[in-house]
Amino acid sequence: MMTNLFSTFDPSTSSMFSLNWLSLMIPTLLIPLNFWMKKTRSLQLINIITNTLHMEFKNLLNWTFTKGITLMIITTFWFIALNNLMGLMPYIFTATSHMAITLILALPIWLTLMIFGWIKNTNKMFAHLLPTGTPPALMMFMIMIETISNIIRPITLSIRLSANMIAGHLLLTLLGNQGTIFNMKNNFFILNTQMLLMMLELAVALIQGYVFIILISLYTTEVH
Template identity: 50%
Template sequence: MMANLFSIFDPAATFHFPLNWGASLLGLFLIPWSYWVQPNRYSKMFLMVTSQLHLEFKTLVGPTSSQGHTLIFISLFALILFNNLLGLLPYVFTSSSHLVMTLSLAMPLWVSFMIYGWFNHTRHMLAHLVPLGTPGILMPFMVLIETISNVIRPGTLAVRLAANMIAGHLLLVLLGNQGPSMSSFLLSILLVTQILLLTLESAVAIIQSYVFAVLATLYSSEVV
């Protein structure tokens, strides 16, 4: 049963090629060329969102950030948000529910932050392993704890995003499979419940993309 339950998240497709991963690039084909050529309400709305995100991320990074420092996190937010919302459409593959996708986003960011921090701010990185005011007898344990918490950061980022996306999808699938065996009255209740869950999943898709980008921004602010 578990194999059949998770088969909806199987990235395999016909012709022995994972064609489902092409859904991540579907947005480039859906956006009309006029979006890039002339201003419209969609481009203005997207510009307002990115401007607000730039202000928030710049506050998190700090005044020492260089110009354009927040662009990578805004792009990361837009990519995850698009894939999360795209996965709510029927028969569309949700790439952000796989650890292959989420780890591919989290691991390079974390590795680049660590390399930059240890090569350019070595004293700061060493001092960060021991919080201020730690008793001398607890310093070795704090170094071990801080090191472990630092190493598992990309894993927690990836698992958080994938688990939140796959949990809601599984709940929708499990409830939807009960429809054929229900009466008309219970089916109407199930339909209302599915609509409410879909609304909740839309909010989760936005929140999780924002959380991923904010945490990545906070991790970068520790090494700048």
């Protein structure tokens, strides 16, 4: 019996160690598919998606500056996407629904970009704080707004990811708890609705990983 709707997101399973967090290690067992003697369909799909993302970010970012950074961005995408997809399976903990994980992903990347930008391109970083064509009376106000927006970027990145994962799981949980209340006809409607929501959650799991790395790449273009 659940004490509250958010009890499904409770990672605590023991007083010594939260075994649910072990789900973070599962992607490390799924990714190294190059050791197979024959290329599987899953490996071919991963290669297609990886190459497509690589070409997209290679064109989006300055290649002379970002040698190797596309590898970091694509790796982040696969880490988020696989954890989101695993969280849709029964009895597997969704690690990306917690700020403890999403903030760990967003904060170091944002901090690294900020340190690099302010050290290497100080003038350009100052220029980003004041949009072109701002009236003199609004300059101080716009600088304050841009400064605050830069500071809260890691928070918005982490909250966007965790909130989207929590929202979908809560909807599925709420519908699932109604099965013992209604009759068979209503349960059939609930089941169909849950199947549609599951399809939506599959799309959200991949889209949220893509949105996360797109925003990181856009922040990267601002520091060089």
